[in-house]
Each structure stands twice: as C-alpha cells, then as structure tokens.
Amino acid sequence: MTPPMEHDYMGVNDTELRLGLPGSNGRVADGGATGGLTLGCAKRGFSDVIHGGSFSEAGEDAGGVTKAAPPPPPAKTQIVGWPPIRSYRKNTIASNSSKNNNDDADAKQGNECHYVKVSMDGAPYLRKVNLNRYSDYKELSLALEKMFTCVTFGSYGVSAREMTTEGRVLDLLQGSEHALTYEDKDGDWMLVGDVPWPMFADSCRRLRIMKGSDAIGIGKAPKAMEKSRIRN
C-alpha cells in the first residue's frame, strides 16, 4: 500500500493528473477521440486490448483486434451481503457463459440459479434459497436451520438420504418439531426427502416449514411415496 502523502491528492501522481485537469475546457472523453486518457494507459488491462483504445461501433471488433477472453476467475468464498445487490434479483439473471459462447467447459460454470421461496408457519418473513447451491438434503437442512434460527429438524436432515420407508419418515416427524414440505411442479405438497435429491431440486417450486404434527395429520408421506414409486 502506498505511504500516506503529505500534500493533498492533487500532487499524488502527475501523470494521472495531466489528463483532464480541473477547469480544462470541454468534456474529458474516452481515450481515442481526444487522446487524453491514452496517456495514462501504458499498462492496459484486458478491456483496452478489446477496445483498441478508441470508441468501437456497437458489435464490431475494434480494428480486428481479437477479443482475448481472460480465463474465468477461480471460485471464491462468498462474503455475506457482498456485492451489495438486493437478493431480490434472482432466477432471471442469465448465465454469461452462453453469451461468451466459446468454451463448453465454461458453460457449466454459469451461475444457474434456482431460487425458491421458503416460508415457515407462524413466522412473518419469507426467505429464498438457491437449490443449486446444495448437493444433498443435509446441506439444505443445515442452511435452513441457520436461516430460521429457532427451527431444528432433529435428525431429519442428516438421515434423509437413508430414508426408504414410510415408517421411518413418520418416526422422524414424531421426533422433531418441524417438517419440511415442498410444492412440486404439479402443485402438490410433498414431504421433503422422499425422492432423490436431483429430482427434488428440479421439481421443487417452493418450500414450507410446517409444524411436525400438521404434516403427519395431512398424511403427505404416503402420497409422496406413491408418487415417487410411479416416477421411478
């Protein structure tokens, strides 16, 4: 990091400030037209290569310069609440990979979002989760527990994968306070955990955390088992 300067910012870096001095006439435009900014651009970032230092017509390569696509950045751990965009903007954000239409390898890296609303009985708030961020029920369950801090699914999430029989599902429900249900593509409400994860992630439209006792009373589990038997 540069050491603090004694004089104010005007003296920091003369090469920079030769460009567009305050009080200079006219607007300070982009590099090519006035030659102003090109002075400071000795070391060019990738975008300079693209633009060739001048305004390019929409859609044309500037002077036939090849668009040198930089390698995609490595996946980073995501900081909470950063960048500061409203989590409201979701599913419709399209992946760039289809646009920069080159490597197939990149196609899978696109941020496919599958956000679904999660509501909890009695709680005055909704949340959204991106199902594509999780690879199994356990991860989803843990994430939901974190989000709705007073909820525990008991051992529900952990053993979801092992659930194969109706009896087991009901046992688990009796053990925990809450049950996780979801609405599928057909509009039916089912218990989470009955079908293999990929199938669930694909067909889930919304999630609802119900009181465990309600879920048993409605008797969704048998129906869910039936449905998955039909599908499998």
Add this chain to the structure above:
Amino acid sequence: MDRAFSWVAAFPDEVWEHTFSFLPTDADRNAVALVCRSWHRIERLSRRKIFVGNCYAVEPAAAVRRFPEVRAATIKGKPHFADFNLTITDWGGGAGRWIQSMAKGWPLLEELRLKRMVVSDDCLEIAARSFKNFRVLSLASCEGFSTAGLASVAANCRNLKALDLHENEVEENCINWISHFPESFTSLVTLNIACLDGEMNVSILERLISRCPNLKTLRLNHVTPLEKLVGLLHRAPQLVDLGIGMLIGEGHPGLFSKLESAFAHLKHLKNLSGIWEAGPLYLPAIYSICEGLTALHLCDSSIQTPELSKVVSRCKNLQQLWAMDLIEDDGLIAVASSCKLLRELRIFPSDPHGLAQPVYLTQYGLLAVSSGCVMLESVLYFCRQMTNSALLAIANNCPNLTCFRLCIIEPYTPDYITQEPLDAGFGAIVELCKDLRRLSISGLLTDRVFKTIGASANRLEMLSVAFAGDTDAGLHYILSGCKKLRKLEIRDCPFGDKALLDNADKLEAMRSLWMSSCSVTLGACRLLAKKMPRLNVEVIDENGGGSLESWPDDCHVEKLYIYRTIAGPRTDAPPFVLTV
C-alpha cells in the same frame, strides 16, 4: 407570552395555515412550529404529510397525537443493509403498532407508504377496513404478508387509486386475489404487482384493466405469455408506465406483428421496465415507443449489447436507464451518443460472484456516459475495475452529481493501472461535485479519502463504506466533518471505539449509524449509551442472545446499530438484539 407576539393574532388561524402550506419541506414546518405556541398549534393541526425515516425514532401514538390531521404517511423500518441480509431475520420493523395507532387516530388517512417493514395480513386488513378514504398503498421491500392480505385490500378499499408493491417478499396463497376487486371498482391508476411471481388469472386482470380508464401504471408479475400481453395492452392504450413481466414467446408467426402493433398503440408510454426473456427477435417490437421513453429499466433481462444498443440509440429522450452490465462499454457508448437527456444511470452485475466469463464493462463505459450526457446526476455502477484518472474525469464532466454509488465488486481493488488506492479519484468526486448527497465508495481506500470526504462533502446525507480505511481516524474524519450527514453505514472497516466516543454528539444529529465487522467493543457501546440517553445503541449477537450484563467490556461487537430516538429502547426487539 403571546402578548409579545400579538401580530400572530392579527390574522385568523386559517391565514397562517394557508401560509404554512407553501413551506416546501418538513424541516421548514418544524422550524415554524418552534416560533411560538400559536404557530406550534396551527402547524401541527394543519400538517397533512408525515415522513418517519426510522419507525423506532418515535412512538406511533405520540406521532398520531401530535399531528391529528395527517392524510399521508411514509414510514421506514429496517436499516438499509438489511437489504443485503446483514441484519438477522426477525430483527424487527413491524408495522403493527403503527397501523393500530393510525387506525385509531387517523381514520381519514389516504396514503400509506411503508419501506423495509414487516407487514402482516392483519395489518393490511385493519388498514383496509379503517381508512375509508384510502387511496394509496405503497409497500417497498416489505415482507410478512400474503396475497390473502392483498385480497382484503382489494375487497375493502373502494376508492383505491394505487397499489404499489415494489420488491416485497409475498407469500402467494390466494391465487385469485385480484378478483376481490368488486365489479364496481374503477378507480385504479397504479397497479404494480411485479414482485408477485405466482400464476395469475389473466382474464380477471384483463377485466380489471378494462374497467379502470384512468390506469396509468401497470407493472405485471413474472409470467405473462406474449399473447396475453398483447390482449392486456389493447385494453389500456393510455398507459404511461408499463412493466412487462417475463415474456415467454412461443414463436408463432403472427405474434411479432401483433406485439409490435400493441406497443405502437401506447402513444403515451414513458416508462418501460421488466424482464425480457422473449429473445432478441422480439425486441424490435418496442422500437416504435422508444422515442417517447423517459425511463427504461431492463435490469433483469439478459439482452446483450448489440440488441440493447439498437434500443437505446432510439431512446433520444431517455432520462433514466437501469440495465445489466451486459450492456457493456459499447452499449454505454451508444447511450452517451444518443441519450443526451440522461439523468440517472444504474448498471447492475449480471454475475455478481464472478463465476462465469467477465463482461466487458469497465470504467470506460461510465466515462463515456459522463462525457456525453451533460445532465447526469445519479449513478449506480457495478464494475470490476476503475482508475483514479477515470474518476477525476467523471467528476470534471459531471459536477452536478447528487448521487454517486460505485461498487467495485472485488474488495480492496486498487487503481488497476497504477495499483494505487482510489483515494484521489473519490476525493475528486467529493471536491468537484458540490451537491453530492449520496455516496458509496469501494475499492482500495486509505484514511486519506475519509479526510477529503469529511472536509469537502458538505451536502452529503448518506454514506456507505465497505472494506476501506486503515485506522479509526477514517471514521473520525467522517463524523467530525460531513455537516449534513444523516445516515452512515459501514461494514468491514478497521474503525473502532475512539472515533465513536469522540463524536457521540454527532450521532444524535444523524438518523442512524450501522457498523458491522468493525473493531467496536462492548465497553465503548456502554459508555456511549450512558452518555447519550437519546440514542438507542443496539448490538446484534447471532450466537447466543441472553444476558448482556454478563459480558466483559472488551468483548467484540460484530453488528451495531445506533439511532436517535425519543421513544426509548424498543420493546419488540428479538432475543438476539440487545439495547445497551
């Protein structure tokens, strides 16, 4: 006392009341209320609009009692950073107590606007039944209600003019809530339901639209097949503001020309927004209305540069453009040369977590717009690289900026050419843009930038800071300068106790301060709370809640929210929020 002010009695109250009605701001009215008892009485009885920037700053009943003739109320709840999930889920901001007091004290209320509050269905029902002249309901970034609540609004508010739902989290459990508007209901002017993404019965919507001849604003929800949209547009050719929802186009031959002709009939259209997934082939259908547009919001669309450039070059009268960074520098260059009346530009990141190929949106795009659009006042720009020289040039080009929010996505990013901090660039912005009221800074920044902001940003009202600064001096510069600062929100900066304690008085002159992941200790919070009884100093502890008294002074405070209030500590705080 009033003997000394006998001139007050020289005119009847109505004359003073009429005079006060010309005062443009609440601050002016507040000043007038301090002159003498008579003016205080006349002013409070004639105040018709009230703005409560922090719902916890005053008791609802007290507000209602002081201003008994209010017709329009705007109330805000959670801190701004709640939008980015930095507060905890049930932090507060409940509208219930406000609605109850208002229902009792303001039966003639006509307009209610709530932002970042938790509004239950019960609240909506109470409002719908209590306010006989209810005209405008606006909920922005709220949660806690469902479409069942909306149904009771539809059923009970006979003269409703505006139902404006902006980015709320709504539980959709009542599919045909729109059908609860009675057949006799014709008064709608604004219907914004873009945040609902469940299925909607389009024919019910069509009937509603057909019988509301004054409908000017219609923003639809996500799933509108193209054919249905055509039908809706034909019923409302008088529309001024249209949000098109998600257009899913199954191409059948006549569809394009039908769509084109439907848009061509919208001779008064000024604002166009919404998602566009119909594909670039359908985009030319809107060409005929481009010239009339003053606002274009395509922030959820994946339209790419060439097509987008063709659209914006036709929008010669555009004043407001919101788009994804897929517009790229090229698209912004097209904006700069075509949209000479542009005042506001917002560019959002299509790929915020950098998982895919980067888009070619750099500082050049913003620079081009600043150079070509002389009326530019407001900027929100997400990008991945910036230079001091570009910022300096932007400041020179646009000395009239009132709002400048730059988010360089990767924290601590320096000037990518010189590798220096961006202090000089942001310094230029605050020094040259004398009317700057709102600023968000990002990138690699040292204490120096705060010194400049503190000294020069004399009109600044809201400042957002993240991952910046070296020492406590940074915060001290801000709090001891920035004369008009009202809201300050800070995350992940090395700011701590000393600056807070040295500037305690300033905190009462501001609306609120949010600090998270900084270097504040509980001891400082205790001292501050003791020194300033009219501040609520709230610490959020996600790990345990429980008794605050037992914790030591040197314990680190992760999330801190300080706000001035005359209502005392709040009573609805959840266990994880503790008032010191």
